[in-house]
Amino acid sequence: MPRDRIVRAIRRHGICCRVAILLLSSPAFLAAGLPVLAQNTPVETPVIDRRFAPHIAEASKRFRIPEHWIRAVLTAESADPVLRNA
Incomplete structure (x- = not known):
């Protein structure tokens, strides 16, 4: 117009x-x-404490699910003490 x-x-x-x-x-x-x-901000991905690695591996084999799924659930559902950079 x-x-x-x-x-x-x-x-x-x-x-x-x-x-x-x-x-x-x-x-x-x-x-x-x-x-x-808009700005790109780096996304921090928390690292699951290494002391849980054997338990995660055992659960992965027992329930036949990938380890990264278990780690994702731990990351989403856990409080800060579990999400330490070890």
Whole structure:
């Protein structure tokens, strides 16, 4: 839409048109700025204490599930004392 048609429409319809244009243009303006504001932050992956390695290996064999699944559950479900960098 040419600029003069937009200006005429705003004058003709008054405040309602101004509010509608403001609301409709805001998401586009904000969405354009989001990639600039986004930052890559390193994700820390906690290391399960090595003292649990034999138990994890035994459970993996007994229940026939991969060790990394058990470690993932320990990471998700445990409190800080289990998630030490050993």
